[in-house]
Amino acid sequence: MTVAEPNTTRRRLTAPRAHGEVLQEPSGEELSALIEANIQLFQDVDYDVQGRPFAELRKQARGELVAAATKYSSSYLDPSRGTDYPKLLIAGHQPGLFHPGVWLKNAALDGLSRQQGAVGVNLQIDNDTLKSCSIRVPGGSIESPTARRIAFDGPLAEIPFEQRHIVDRACFEHFDARVAEEIAPLIADPLVKQYWPRVVERSRHTNLLGASISQARHCLESDWGLSNLELPQSAVCRLEAFHWFLAHLLAELPRFHGVHNVALAEYRRLHHLRSANHPVPELIADDQWLEAPFWIWTDASPTRRRLFVRRRASELQLSDRRQLELTLPLTANRSAEDAVSTLVNWEQQGIRIRTRALTTTLFARLMMADAFIHGIGGAKYDELTDMLIERFFGLPAPGIIVVSATLLLPIRRCGVTREDARRIDQETRELTYHPERFLTDTTRIDVATSKLIAEKQRWVATTKTKENAARRHRAILDSNEALQGAVASIREKLRHRRDEIERCLRAEDVLGSREFAFCLFPEKMLRDFLLEFRKDSL
Numbered sequence: 117m118t119v120a121e122p123n124t125t126r127r128r129l130t131a132p133r134a135h136g137e138v139l140q141e142p143s144g145e146e147l148s149a150l151i152e153a154n155i156q157l158f159q160d161v162d163y164d165v166q167g168r169p170f171a172e173l174r175k176q177a178r179g180e181l182v183a184a185a186t187k188y189s190s191s192y193l194d195p196s197r198g199t200d201y202p203k204l205l206i207a208g209h210q211p212g213l214f215h216p217g218v219w220l221k222n223a224a225l226d227g228l229s230r231q232q233g234a235v236g237v238n239l240q241i242d243n244d245t246l247k248s249c250s251i252r253v254p255g256g257s258i259e260s261p262t263a264r265r266i267a268f269d270g271p272l273a274e275i276p277f278e279q280r281h282i283v284d285r286a287c288f289e290h291f292d293a294r295v296a297e298e299i300a301p302l303i304a305d306p307l308v309k310q311y312w313p314r315v316v317e318r319s320r321h322t323n324l325l326g327a328s329i330s331q332a333r334h335c336l337e338s339d340w341g342l343s344n345l346e347l348p349q350s351a352v353c354r355l356e357a358f359h360w361f362l363a364h365l366l367a368e369l370p371r372f373h374g375v376h377n378v379a380l381a382e383y384r385r386l387h388h389l390r391s392a393n394h395p396v397p398e399l400i401a402d403d404q405w406l407e408a409p410f411w412i413w414t415d416a417s418p419t420r421r422r423l424f425v426r427r428r429a430s431e432l433q434l435s436d437r438r439q440l441e442l443t444l445p446l447t448a449n450r451s452a453e454d455a456v457s458t459l460v461n462w463e464q465q466g467i468r469i470r471t472r473a474l475t476t477t478l479f480a481r482l483m484m485a486d487a488f489i490h491g492i493g494g495a496k497y498d499e500l501t502d503m504l505i506e507r508f509f510g511l512p513a514p515g516i517i518v519v520s521a522t523l524l525l526p527i528r529r530c531g532v533t534r535e536d537a538r539r540i541d542q543e544t545r546e547l548t549y550h551p552e553r554f555l556t557d558t559t560r561i562d563v564a565t566s567k568l569i570a571e572k573q574r575w576v577a578t579t580k581t582k583e584n585a586a587r588r589h590r591a592i593l594d595s596n597e598a599l600q601g602a603v604a605s606i607r608e609k610l611r612h613r614r615d616e617i618e619r620c621l622r623a624e625d626v627l628g629s630r631e632f633a634f635c636l637f638p639e640k641m642l643r644d645f646l647l648e649f650r651k652d653s654l
Contacts (some may be wrong), residue, residue: 177357210240211326227650242277277326363452366616395497415466530620
């Protein structure tokens with residue numbers, strides 16, 4: 117096996133600022149070249165996964181993914197495209213009410229899949245947890261907007277989406293009416309009116325909050341002509357191929373642990389990060405226990421806990437270091453067949469082992485996708501995944517596609533910026549130190565003011581010496597102060613203008629956010645935005 121050269125290339129990505137602005141890297145011919153390079157890379161891999169050739173396991177994972185995604189998607193809509201394409205593109209995001217820039221990844225996935233003759237699968241990352249059961253909704257007026265959080269469900273302990281049921285039916289089912297009422301002064305017909313009844317309808321089949329939101333969104337995409345498949349990440353973690361991958365990382369955990377922490381330290385130095393949790397925490401070692409890059413929990417106690425592993429003779433002990441302890445028949449030089457059977461049995465018994473952020477994309481990029489579509493945040497932290505692929509697996513990291521955008525609510529704005537405020541502040545300062553520059557209309561300047569200007573100009577023209585410096589400085593200050601009455605009306609106009617700009621900026625801080633949930637936008641605006649981008653991708 118040839119070890120790839122370490123990659124510490126930094127992705128310099130910035131979120132688009134202007135309304136309607138899109139970021140896509142790469143694009144055009146470079147994008148097709150990236151996908152073809154990834155395909156070639158995977159054809160040349162010589163790597164053993166606990167007795168299984170990499171190519172064989174990758175083929176199994178891809179087949180299982182498409183079959184599972186087809187079955188899952190067909191349970192609530194009719195997929196409009198076939199699934200027998202040789203290429204596979206993947207994207208993914210948490211199953212929540214994200215902003216339109218995130219949703220654009222789904223349009224990119226559909227457009228690029230059509231262009232490349234590929235199957236597109238969007239992963240619902242339901243092993244993540246719901247941080248908030250409300251969204252920020254603007255209201256009030258354009259001149260004095262407000263932003264209030266409106267809940268779509270009642271509070272619940274932080275548990276993974278895959279097990280997060282709806283707890284407050286009244287709150288959930290009337291969410292759309294409360295949002296529509298709040299935003300009505302600004303947006304007459306937000307998508308939430310058409311979309312949320314679909315969410316409620318899907319909830320009657322699943323009662324899972326994340327699945328209801330995602331399935332309704334997927335149905336809406338299908339109505340608009342997008343034809344991606346979808347699959348929860350929890351279902352990916354039930355695939356047999358995933359259990360082989362999981363067993364391999366557990367068997368090789370001492371090596372992975374070291375590679376991970378060294379790469380993480382380099383990443384933090386490269387990005388000048390001091391936080392112990394960014395982009396991910398270091399994997400810890402405690403006595404003989406090593407932390408693995410996975411979550412573990414049970415159906416009976418669905419709180420995510422870190423997975424720890426220690427070796428005992430020909431077995432591995434797995435634990436959450438609280439109350440759960442399991443034994444897995446596995447060593448580094450042993451076939452994983454028995455371990456995979458054990459992992460499958462645990463899953464059937466309600467023991468959940470799930471990927472964390474890096475292992476989610478590590479498995480998707482290595483074992484399934486010909487290309488993975490990221491947003492900006494994911495692309496940045498996946499620089500660390502690149503390093504793990506190169507240093508642990510000894511492979512060049514496959515290229516990724518990055519897509520993001522900014523879409524602002526269609527609300528009339530003042531069109532001012534912080535630069536406008538700075539210009540007013542500079543003019544106000546000039547009034548203090550150079551008032552004569554504003555008094556250029558000689559027909560409107562009285563004799564006394566003319567004499568003050570002339571006196572100041574005489575002192576300004578006087579060469580500064582050691583002997584006259586203090587007197588000269590004092591005379592100029594006195595002249596400036598004496599001229600303030602002549603520019604008082606100008607100062608007042610600037611003050612009023614500065615107050616107006618500040619009011620507009622406060623309004624813009626509310627209305628100009630790119631983070632508003634997609635369901636707050638008009639349907640036509642969103643549909644046109646997604647489909648126009650998809651057309652450009654073809």
